Amino acid sequence: MDTDKTAGNRKGRPNYPADFKRRLAIEACVPGISVSKLAQQHNINANMLFKWRRELRVGLFEPIAPALLPVLIKPARARLPSPRTAEPSNMIEIIIGDAVVRLHAGIDAALLQLVLQSLRP
Template identity: 45%
Template sequence: MGITLSQSEEKKAGSRKGRPNYDPVLRERLAAAACEPGVSVAKLAREHGINANMLFAWRRRYRARQQTESAALIPVVVLNEAPAVVAPTLPAESEGVKPVAPAGTIEIHIGRCVVRVDGVVDADTLRTVLGSLRS
């Protein structure tokens, strides 16, 4: 399967001898085309007269930009929704017994990483755990 883009966009002569500066629009289009399923990146690079390693680098940067742009919201799926249990208040004689908070589970899949939090977790602790995944 081959993808051929318009040949009207030629490479510009760069300020460095023998190293052309390619138009950012051309880079973006070739990187997007290289991300298509079934496309041979080496063949696409050869068809447009550029080095395959350069196209792989453009594709890597393109995917990184796409990921950061789309990372704002992630889908959430509720697997098992348990109704909240309201316990009746007990008389003053059982003051030594602490009330039991409703338990739940949060499971977050990020790439190959799975974060599972059981029980009651405050927002600051969860923010710290998720922040450590970024680094």
């Protein structure tokens, strides 16, 4: 077994184009699809396809074309602080990436679980 490989040696390992990886990763995300069967159909290793799918989900593949959505900007209205937000000792603030979750006393545990699960990548 030869373990003395030079750094950057890609001999014998195919380097797939990004659009091929992206296309298969998107297809592997379809509910009900067998990732292993999809990999077999394209003569690639299933673990590689699972890796591409993870990379797609975290946004490592460049988008094919940027999607622009219409935005409607309304002037901000001044809001009076609610009685719950007036007492900082009854509030917990969780910052996860760009999301901020503020928890007030008496929050339903099932609702909290649902909100936190939706913040996972």
